[in-house]
Amino acid sequence: MSITKNEIKFIKSLSQKKYRLQEQLFIVEGVKGILEFLKSDFKLHQLFTTKAIFDVHSTLISEAELKRISSLKSPNTALAIFKIPVSKSISENGLIMALDDVRDPGNLGTIIRLCDWFGIDQLLCSQATVDCFNQKVVQATMGSLTRVRVVYLDLEPFLKQCSLPVYGTFMDGESIYKTQFPKEGVIVMGNEANGISSQIEANVDHRIGIPRFGKTKVTESLNVATAAAIILSAFKG
Amino acid sequence: MSITKNEIKFIKSLSQKKYRLQEQLFIVEGVKGILEFLKSDFKLHQLFTTKAIFDVHSTLISEAELKRISSLKSPNTALAIFKIPVSKSISENGLIMALDDVRDPGNLGTIIRLCDWFGIDQLLCSQATVDCFNQKVVQATMGSLTRVRVVYLDLEPFLKQCSLPVYGTFMDGESIYKTQFPKEGVIVMGNEANGISSQIEANVDHRIGIPRFGKTKVTESLNVATAAAIILSAFKG
Numbered sequence: 001m002s003i004t005k006n007e008i009k010f011i012k013s014l015s016q017k018k019y020r021l022q023e024q025l026f027i028v029e030g031v032k033g034i035l036e037f038l039k040s041d042f043k044l045h046q047l048f049t050t051k052a053i054f055d056v057h058s059t060l061i062s063e064a065e066l067k068r069i070s071s072l073k074s075p076n077t078a079l080a081i082f083k084i085p086v087s088k089s090i091s092e093n094g095l096i097m098a099l100d101d102v103r104d105p106g107n108l109g110t111i112i113r114l115c116d117w118f119g120i121d122q123l124l125c126s127q128a129t130v131d132c133f134n135q136k137v138v139q140a141t142m143g144s145l146t147r148v149r150v151v152y153l154d155l156e157p158f159l160k161q162c163s164l165p166v167y168g169t170f171m172d173g174e175s176i177y178k179t180q181f182p183k184e185g186v187i188v189m190g191n192e193a194n195g196i197s198s199q200i201e202a203n204v205d206h207r208i209g210i211p212r213f214g215k216t217k218v219t220e221s222l223n224v225a226t227a228a229a230i231i232l233s234a235f236k237g
Numbered sequence: 238m239s240i241t242k243n244e245i246k247f248i249k250s251l252s253q254k255k256y257r258l259q260e261q262l263f264i265v266e267g268v269k270g271i272l273e274f275l276k277s278d279f280k281l282h283q284l285f286t287t288k289a290i291f292d293v294h295s296t297l298i299s300e301a302e303l304k305r306i307s308s309l310k311s312p313n314t315a316l317a318i319f320k321i322p323v324s325k326s327i328s329e330n331g332l333i334m335a336l337d338d339v340r341d342p343g344n345l346g347t348i349i350r351l352c353d354w355f356g357i358d359q360l361l362c363s364q365a366t367v368d369c370f371n372q373k374v375v376q377a378t379m380g381s382l383t384r385v386r387v388v389y390l391d392l393e394p395f396l397k398q399c400s401l402p403v404y405g406t407f408m409d410g411e412s413i414y415k416t417q418f419p420k421e422g423v424i425v426m427g428n429e430a431n432g433i434s435s436q437i438e439a440n441v442d443h444r445i446g447i448p449r450f451g452k453t454k455v456t457e458s459l460n461v462a463t464a465a466a467i468i469l470s471a472f473k474g
Binding site: 110113116210214226227229233236 | 355451
């Protein structure tokens with residue numbers, strides 16, 4: 001055995017937010033993702049691999065062992081443990097995206113990739129937003145997480161004192177196709193089921209929305225990640 | 238037992254495309270979705286419910302029975318079987334979206350909801366695109382499937398003879414922020430891994446793309462559903 005029972009137990013514990021916070025560690029799986037994190041400012045803690053293909057210290061394990069520590073249906077060659085970076089301060093310039101309780105890991109992953117694509121390097125998350133070091137989020141971001149700074153904070157006090165204009169997305173907001181967007185500002189996206197909460201809404205300067213072109217009056221809203229894509233494109237285009 | 242073993246077996250078989258095609262039936266779960274399909278042109282085949290809340294003929298079953306026929310982790314009150322409508326012809330006007338082998342049910346579901354939102358009522362799918370009556374697609378579309386006409390066809394011959402301009406999305410296409418979009422046309426989106434195939438590309442009149450604003454030159458592309466959101470917004474906005 002090149003991996004001990006205790007190590008397996010420890011790695012598995014990192015699938016829970018509680019233990020990630022306690023240990024300040026998170027997991028990245030797959031060669032491509034691991035290489036992106038190795039190239040970045042993130043610090044490696046431990047690397048397990050079935051093939052000796054990395055030029056950093058690693059522990060060779062068998063396919064069967066990888067299967068025991070992986071959370072993927074089809075594990076891909078390696079699993080790495082990285083250190084959670086110390087939280088950086090927010091710099092109030094440029095475009096900033098802020099999430100008010102986005103709960104779905106897939107949505108957060110898509111939004112991090114969108115921020116990366118559109119050159120938004122600061123993503124603020126309310127404390128109740130899903131953890132960006134959740135394994136599903138890490139796998140969905142495909143390395144974008146190394147290029148977007150994600151900061152968890154109490155959103156309300158931040159917005160209250162923020163000097164940038166705050167934009168919030170609402171079903172009845174002003175059409176994004178009629179809005180003139182600034183180069184700097186905060187864009188708030190709300191929770192999947194409830195949208196932006198009333199405390200946060202009170203700190204929004206500009207209510208914007210994506211008009212519906214369909215004939216019916218059904219108020220089914222767009223998914224939050226899809227809406228974020230359209231809003232970011234409107235801001236940058 | 239208000240539901241027979243044979244009925245359970247039959248309902249379960251409809252989770253496979255082969256049996257859906259053979260029987261020309263598909264499943265909708267949950268009160269809200271079922272009500273939307275009942276209000277639409279879709280024809281009901283059979284309805285199983287744990288509560289007598291529908292004003293159409295239904296079979297009352299127990300929660301335990303619903304659990305046995307449902308494909309959801311938390312079944313919601315009712316399961317209905319609807320008839321797959323006979324395939325309608327394509328009308329060559331307005332904006333039409335076309336999918337070249339989109340494989341993921343979640344992506345197709347998101348794209349159908351986007352079409353509904355942006356008033357695109359015709360969605361063409363290559364034969365290798367995931368079936369829109371797949372249960373995951375039906376659950377993800379939340380009723381939008383009743384408002385968007387989805388047609389499966391051989392995309393290449395259709396595009397060859399099509400009189401509308403054909404737009405295709407490529408990593409190196411002309412920026413959507415610099416393109417003048419017409420009111421009528423076909424927008425082709427490609428497969429998740431490979432993009433638009435070369436046979437289809439040969440029939441594209443206008444190569445468009447979403448410019449990347451991020452600093453790095455990493456060529457991680459946007460997810461196809463996210464890209465579709467941005468492109469549709471550019472066409473309609």
